[in-house]
Amino acid sequence: MDTENPSAPARPQSRIPGKNHPDGHRIAGVVHDHVRHTENFTVIGNDLTQHPDLSLLAIGLACYIQSVRRGTAVDIKTLAARFPEGPTRIAAALRELEAHGYLRRTRERTATGRIVTRTISCNRPGHRGAREQATRRPARRTSPEEPAPRKRLPAVPQPSRPWPALLQTAVDVLSGLRREDPRLLLSATDAEHLAPGVAAWLERDVTPTAVRHALTENLP
Template identity: 70%
Template structure:
């Protein structure tokens, strides 16, 4: 009974080296010091944490949004206030999550007329697909449940007095932008949406040439996929202040006529030329 078995292992192995991780070396790579979570934790799939096409910022932002409770603000401004990355990088990361089906953003109008953005985060894109829809796509290219609707244009400033002549002049400004840059060719629907914003600029004592210059200067060199959205952003972000207050001009004083003597009763009265007084003319 005291004979040793030279073929028996000293202790069982939980995982063979390289079995689940080809190419992994026992003397390199990460080593996990794991503890079991029993509270205050979030389950995140590897299809997000190890996504092959998302940027690191998009993956981290997706994990953060998934860990938030329902109703938490996830707008660009609130996320930029929370993290050191600026609004531009955060907006780009949100677009990545939206393109890969993790995020859905729609604009809804409340009964009071206020327009709000509804954000839905999907922790596993494509999980609602049924058997009739065919095989699910791999986690590498998750697809949304249905094609996303056409994104609405951002709101633009509104003029205080939208007169027909002012709106017509604003439409002429927008229609002429394509002559300065062919990429700024706008549809009739986009022109109708942007015209009040141009009218708000012109209402602030800005000539059409100044509005054209503000909308066309320093455009990006790459192709413009949504030129109307770019113009809407500029009309809102670069809106000039109202002109300084100018008090109305005082009314012109009434003319002071010279004194005249009535040729009938010798009464003195003011008139631009000699003649008779009012009483003599009436009699």
């Protein structure tokens, strides 16, 4: 019985295209020979170019409209003069695009009283740009009854023994600062908050006059 020689060279692969495919022929279908565009191009979504419900004319017309400059006329008469399909088929294609949200057409009156049709092309139906959302979003109203947030006051030193008489003397010192400088007019809340810091000075045998002098000296 013959045996296979393990040292025999492997059978060479065929160099003829398609011979090595299991079916013996090339795979059918499109092959893309693409070059990356760097200028004069438009980005079109596959949801449009492969839309399952739009006609080929509607898809092509939408691609054309998305590619033209802002302000270009895209009414039926202009499109019929540009393309060979004729006004009837073009009108039907525009209605398809409107039905699926790729076009919005409104009639508006100009400053001179003329009625014109405004066409808005949407490359993603159902999604509106940030600029349009910003113009349509109502401004937030601030209720006049809402008080402005109060600035948090800084922490102050505390006296070792906060006697009521000591704190009242500190409040009197702070309240009298406005007589030295009108800019040092303090509210009752501010004076009560700062009083413990002044009281900490007073309990160290610093006189009210010395405290007042320290707080008002060398102000800008």
